[in-house]
Amino acid sequence: AIASRAEKKLKAIEQSMTGVELYRARGNWFENRRVATGGEPSPAFNRRVNTLIDKLKNNPDRQAARDEILAIGKAATPAMLKRMKDPDFTVRWEMVNIQGYMRDEAAVESVVERVVNDGDSHVRWRAMWALNQYPDTTRAKELVLELSKSTDEAQRWNAFVGMSMLHMPECLPAIHKGLKDADSWRRWEAVNALARVNDESSAAGLRGVLASSEKRHRREAINSLGMIPGDEAYNVLAGAVDDQDPGVRFRVCMALGKRGDRRALKVLTERRAVEQDKQVLE
Template sequence: MSLYQHARDGNVERLRDALGSDSAAVRKRAVEFLGELGDVDEQATIDGLLRAATTDDDPEVRGAAVDALDEIGEAALEQLLAELTGTSGSEAEWVTARKFARALQADRPELRMAAARALGRLDDASGLQHLVKALSDEDPRVRLRACEACGTFADPRAVPGLTERLDDEPRVKRAAANALGSIGTDGALAPLLDLLGDSDESIRRIAAGALGKANNPEPVEPLARALGDESAVVRNAAVYSIIELLSNVPTQHSHAVRDRVVSELKAADDDTVVEPLVEILTEGQQSRQRRNAAWILGRIAEPQSALAVEALADALADDDPQTAQFAATSLKSLGGPVVEDRLLDRVGTEHPEDARAKAVFVLGQIGGQESLNRLESFTDDDSTAVRKRVFSAVSKLRAGGP
């Protein structure tokens, strides 16, 4: 039976047996599964991982065992550190942090890896300076864990050291890029601009996803260029970041950024931009991002884009009044028969009153004879808001337009 099957069945005993395999690949996979399935109260599993972390002949297995102990929980990882450093686990955090910092100087790279992991978990800022030094460790596995730990601190003091790691091997480079994105200051994000052209898709995605945190308009054009990336995940991340930029940039830059965003997005492939914008509008959790998505769709989508029009029409009933208003304004900007058809479907009494009133308003601006005929049937509507909009819309349509 395969290791995967044992893992799916939750058979940790068989997985522990595999730690004695002659194959390093099997031992490494068993270690990874034990990290996913192990429990902090399952001492037999922890003991097996402790042996793998300290005595296995293969460095990849030892490194995976350190990560597995960390995945099981802080208490499991601390057993490894306690065994190798003499830490009791009952001291104040600053005392523990000092011992872990000393462990970063240990001869065994696995101990240095574990110390970096543990320092990242501790809520003690004194550990950061030691982690920054560990970014230059001779072992790439230690550098990798140090990058990850610096990301948990999200402290700008780590930026110079992390930036140097952007020339490291791929795994370390990815971890450094992620950490810089977690720090999120303009100084931390600036080095990521060049990574949008990296040959590694995952690096480009990390950079594109992080640059939306910037508080200046500099990333707009590089992100717009990323809309032409061969990778769909990179393109999607770029659109999300562009929307986030609109939410984050200071007021004094907002108008210029909006103009640049619209210009760049219009030049991009329509499907590349519209689909993620619709996803943000329909599934986003932040009102500011949904508002921006609604606003942009009205300026870059094609009037015949059923996907965009449907999402905007649905947004007329959004719980956020400003998102609903931006959706109405965008539908008015788009106009055309597709918009008219979708809005006529939303004027019935089965829809919320505010959404119906907005639909009627837009129809008064862009509708034709069909809209006029339909709206005339609502002149006696029970809703005062809808009746008011109907009278105004019918008057405009009878007069031949707004």
């Protein structure tokens, strides 16, 4: 009876489709079966996937092309892997983005490769996001840990940032060192990483960041300190309540409020008495 009902439901779905939709649905099923059993998609099928990938370059077509690739399923992965190194930034970003939703284990190595080697930070960060969408990140962790030993300094750094996204404490010595890097963007990445690997040892380094003239770094440091437990992190936060930047002060007040530490009540009350910025007061 159950099989009969399922058959009727499937028939109703098929009848609601156009001829082209039905043809594609059956083709997707066949190609996914082929890939699942160790085969390669047909050349014609790969051409179809590549046509969809090319449509991702155009904003009006992008969402529809993205949806159709996801509807195809893992049979689209072989073509996608070949486009992970596409010269077009949008294509590379979309390849890792779609894999974040598709979560095909066959793509993990290529997504990790984008984390450590892509020249565009937007692609690298989307690739890190994608790895975090997999239900099992064991393989990704093994790969970034191995790449953190690379002889290439840029690869090592990108691997350490990737490790932070996967909440791997092994990255902390390198990330702490990165807080004083000569490159501003790398310093920001280091500060940001400490919000994900919440270790009390990071509070001292973030105290130093709060002495920086770069307000975006100070703001990010407050966000990270708010995620770190312990008295030292609390004291650094409380000490930043009088920062000259209202954006920093706003984040300090939010972070102290979320900690639930009764000591913060006095700090916040005293700041409120002299605060003039409307956003901070709210």
